[in-house]
Amino acid sequence: MKLRLAAPTRLIDLADIGGLKGITIQPAGIELGGMTPHRRVAQCAEVRAAIPALSSLAAGIGDLQVRNRGTLGGSVANNDPAADYPAALLGLAATIRTSTREIGADEFFTGLFETALEDDELIVSVQFPVPKRAAYLKFRAPGSRYALVGILVAQTNAGVRVAVTGAGAGVYREPRMEAALSDTFHPDALDGIEVSAEGLNADMHGSAEYRAHLVGVLARRATAAALENGG
Numbered sequence: 001m002k003l004r005l006a007a008p009t010r011l012i013d014l015a016d017i018g019g020l021k022g023i024t025i026q027p028a029g030i031e032l033g034g035m036t037p038h039r040r041v042a043q044c045a046e047v048r049a050a051i052p053a054l055s056s057l058a059a060g061i062g063d064l065q066v067r068n069r070g071t072l073g074g075s076v077a078n079n080d081p082a083a084d085y086p087a088a089l090l091g092l093a094a095t096i097r098t099s100t101r102e103i104g105a106d107e108f109f110t111g112l113f114e115t116a117l118e119d120d121e122l123i124v125s126v127q128f129p130v131p132k133r134a135a136y137l138k139f140r141a142p143g144s145r146y147a148l149v150g151i152l153v154a155q156t157n158a159g160v161r162v163a164v165t166g167a168g169a170g171v172y173r174e175p176r177m178e179a180a181l182s183d184t185f186h187p188d189a190l191d192g193i194e195v196s197a198e199g200l201n202a203d204m205h206g207s208a209e210y211r212a213h214l215v216g217v218l219a220r221r222a223t224a225a226a227l228e229n230g231g
């Protein structure tokens, strides 16, 4: 609404719907309620132990006020091209549970501020499988702390996944990097992979070429961080 992208005549406050809140930890994964604020995720010791990359991603969103008010479901439904959570969902192969169905992250994010959600569909929760190792790194826009580029690299039971936010019209995967890291999960495996600037965002914060450069640099650093912290 602030960006004038929507001008609804009626608003429904979801804040007091208990079933949309909460954190459930299972051996194979974590389920976060759609109305769970970023700060709760960042402060949850069980999330930090199971998926440290998810914990640090939540801790790096905006500032304290934003983390207190902003919610997982709001971030994901909004699908801002520079938001952090979309990289976590895509990189960790999460499943979005809605009021009517389950949607895999690969099918959920459909474009700039667009998702597979129907108008009357609510995000109830998001299920994150625990990866073997993962790390999220972002290069912040200094004013908002949104990602100029953010990368989540994960070694999962479904293979290696590299998800990029901030660089393009929406979050996307880097198949060439995924293939190289599947062979050898090491930053050096990414040597020689040139990231094209074609189609990437260019604005007052950085050119498309700068963002392409950041994708390469952050992918290497995130791979090293994943090897170091194991999660």
Ligand SMILES: Cc1cc2nc3c(=O)[nH]c(=O)nc-3n(C[C@H](O)[C@H](O)[C@H](O)COP(=O)(O)OP(=O)(O)OC[C@H]3O[C@@H](n4cnc5c(N)ncnc54)[C@H](O)[C@@H]3O)c2cc1C
Binding pocket: 014, 020, 034, 035, 038, 060, 061, 062, 063, 066, 069, 070, 071, 072, 073, 074, 075, 077, 078, 082, 083, 084, 085, 121, 122, 123, 124, 144, 145, 146, 147
């Ligand atoms: C100054 C500032 C800095 C920020 N920095 C960052 C940052 O660094 N990284 C980052 O990722 N984000 C950042 N954000 C975004 C923030 O994290 C919020 O998640 C985002 O603004 C959405 O707000 P909200 O969660 O309150 O959702 P709302 O604004 O309430 O909702 C957003 C949209 O999602 C829909 N929606 C909300 N909940 C659901 C649901 N459960 N199911 C279906 N649809 C739903 C709403 O109808 C609406 O269309 C920043 C925001 C501000 C204002």
